[in-house]
Amino acid sequence: MKTSCTLYTPRLFIMKNIHTGESMRPPLDVKKTLNLPQTQFSMKANLPQNEPKWLEKWEKMGMYEKTRKARAGRPKYVFHDGPPYANGAIHEGHALNKSLKDFVVKSKTMAGFDAPYIPGWDCHGLPIEIKVDASLGGKKLQMAPFDVRQECRKYAQKYLDLQRTQFKRLGVFGRWERPYSTMDPQYESVIVRTLFDFMEKGAVYKGLKPVYWCIHDRTALAEAEVEYAMHTSPSIWVKYRMTSDPANVDACLAGKKVSTIIWTTTPWTLPASLAVAFHPELDYVALEHEGEVYIVADALAKQAIEKIKLTGATESARFPGSKLEYSKFAHPFLDREILGVLANYVTTEQGTGAVHTAPSHGADDFNTGMKYRLDASSNVDAAGKFIQGLPEYKGKRVFDGNFDIVELLRSRGALMGSEKIEHSYPHCWRCHNPVIFRATEQWFISMEAPIEGVTLRQRSLDEIKKVKWIPAWGEERISNMIATRPDWCISRQRIWGVPIAVFFCESCGKLLESKEAHQAVVDLFAREGADSWYTRAPHEILPPETKCAHCGGNQFHKENDIIDVWFESGCSQAAVLEHEPELSWPADLYLEGGDQYRGWFHSSLLCAVGTREHAPYRGVATNGWTLDPQGRATSKSLGNGIDPVEIANRLGAEIVRLWVASVDFQQDVTVSQELMDKVSEIYKKIRNTFKYILSNLYDFQPELHALNFEEMLPLDQYMLLRTEEVAERVRKWYESFEFHRIYQQINEFCTVDLSNIYFAVLKDRLYTAAPKSPARRSAQTAVWRIGEALVRLVAPIMTFTSEEIWPFLPQILDRPESVHLAYFPQAGEITGKVPNLIYAQTLRADFDSLMAIRDEAMKPLEAARKEKLIGSSLEAVVTIHAPDSLYKLLERYQGELRYLLTVSGVEVKHASGGNGKTPLHVEVAKAPGQKCERCWNYSVHVGTNERYPAVCERCLAALEEIEQEQPA
């Protein structure tokens, strides 16, 4: 082993040779014989200026297409892009998500897969329609739906274009000039095709559902169109007499006159009252007062007694709410039986613990109604008028009816108390009138529809289990959602979307169920887009001879509702994966924010399982939310986010990308200007490491100068082994999408292993050894291989900088023109073929120990520095008192030690004490001799040579080699 050190140990005969002055030529300029680093690769990145140039270059050369061609025929990796909503500029959440996707696609490409990336946009829907509404103002009412849709389309296209430009600016590679969009005719056609598939399987039905309804504008409102404002309502307590035997609830109540008391702020819903809800686990008490018994929740009894003046009431029984299920009550003024039901949403905050339930006028009430099979049809028309009922209120508008109904209750002796209450209440954001909940007809996809023998719900749950969820808890999360979700309400009373393109018979009103009609619509949409629904008459769309299956009628009218946009994006697996020849179904991966468990992951799953029986993805990964440094979610209203494009223009897109790589995206991630600045510092460090690598390869041509592994110095071999390990880990982490580990690893490797240690040690050899000496070539070989490996490993993340570095590395045969066309370093590629595994393991272990010893030696060196004994460590010589366990190792590498420690000399001694357990001890002394002006080491030989008096024995040897190289 010791022989390896002789590579750069001076040989005496050379000294003699120079000493005798055989050469007659004048001495060299010693300083000029150094091989100091040189490179055109600039320290300063100027990312904001340079990145756009790269983008332009890539665009011109067709970079994305080249990556596709370079991987043609390789195994596919199908990543499917979730469509962002084409509304507004991109924010940090977009930057996070799209960068991650780019890491995936680029790393898969470099790992050897054919990994296309077709970005897409979600273009229909309420937010855009609302924005367009606002800009059109009153004009909209005069406009035909088709024209409104054109405005919406323009709006969506504008933001699609903006976002596309911004995503490209971040360095994301993809088929940007031909993205997919939910408003493409082809896509729109797939949406209706998918809808018809569901219909033809019998999975779609029309049913009732209470929605926010503005009686002034006579329209359904979306959640987003409702705003809360203070509103004064009546607040009344109403007696519901029990008609079933009270003994069934509690024996003590036998034979008594029993009622419960409900509290409500919407008396107008009482005509629709069908049930009273109790909480199954709450305690209820029976309060006896003046010969009557009233059932209320225990927790609210005191409050109720006060409000409805039951002073002196006594408790005659107590039981859980569950006892009241299926008890019967009388409606206070209608001839109707009221059912006792159980519901978990009953609270003890207000009221009596007995909640009047009108399924047609509340979401909770509706769900409870469904459970108990109560009728949910509405008795209130679009203008908010009662359609039928007692003369006291029939035909009145609901809010006006409040007063009359209260009076009616009073006259029937059912009113226990009444006051006014001011509370927060939903209002229409357009006309600012209070809104109501009203049951309307909507289209649903049944979760219980049979798919291949089991329900859509169960089939979906089964499919979830086959998917790899990253992180793993995603499986539980989406399973819980699918398991408990109600039927999917897919209709919206809107304009900007894809119509539920079905027809009804003019004469009998029944739905036209015809596969031929369906196909005609699908074909029409593929040709002309969904807009044609608004420009064409039914007979232009339907095949001739279309007849109603029920009455034989041949006149039809069109459905006006459109489809929920989640259904649209849920169709992307069909419209994109299936349709694009480059892609295939199912996808290998979806990667979106965690909000998409309820969104795209969910709707894609249902659409795919419902029509294709299987999940559309093999894997689903999620990224967390972006938070500000205080841990608050970033939002437009708080203004606590950052603009990724602004960062790109100030610090560079590379910094945004590096930030994305620096955080664990599976959790919520912090984002701030300060963080970006910090990442920017890390960037500089990594960049400088590369710069140093490049600057030492200016006279290195691998084909001519690279050494084989076994010819290299042990330290260089060791570093190649380490790099090999780093590459292996990084490749693995790309596979598991643990980009933050890559970032940490690369940062640490560059900082600690390379910059702090290896390059510090290597300087002496690279600078002072004869340029063509094996010692220097060994170092250069290692540096080159490390650079060539690192640049590829960081390329998916540092898209711009890796490409900038690429041409500065030595060109060798068959090297691709861009780093993004290259492959990751393969196993064994960096070290070449390690000839001897045992040798490698020994080397690895030896140097791990040597590095630890080096680390130990730094402390006494620093102490010496503090005492002004030395400045540079080359001013020192060191004595290592080694325990027996280390002595042999140190002796073996004796020749290397002074270089490893960057001191002018090392002596190794047995540690005194002799029990073998004495810890390592390092002594520092001022180096004897003088500083060599060439290599800065101290040596007693400096001044002993006549031609080169300022130089040490090592440099003399090097100079001799150099002189022999150069013609006189």
Next chain:
RNA sequence: GCAGGAUUAGCUCGAAGGUCGAGCCCGCGAUCGAUAAUCGCGAGGUGUUGGUUCGAUUCCAACAUCCUGCACCA
């Protein structure tokens, strides 16, 4: 209220039933041949309260705070 997640150094991360660790930041130095660089040394931490254990930051249970989605305000 329901479902899921998170909490480790000032920041970003990592580890593990056995003295926690890395980089950055910060402080103090060195160097002047990576120079708007580079190197060394130092300081600094497991949300709270219980439990299991010889030993808990790790396992368990509560609590607190934050994030996401959903529901609700009769």
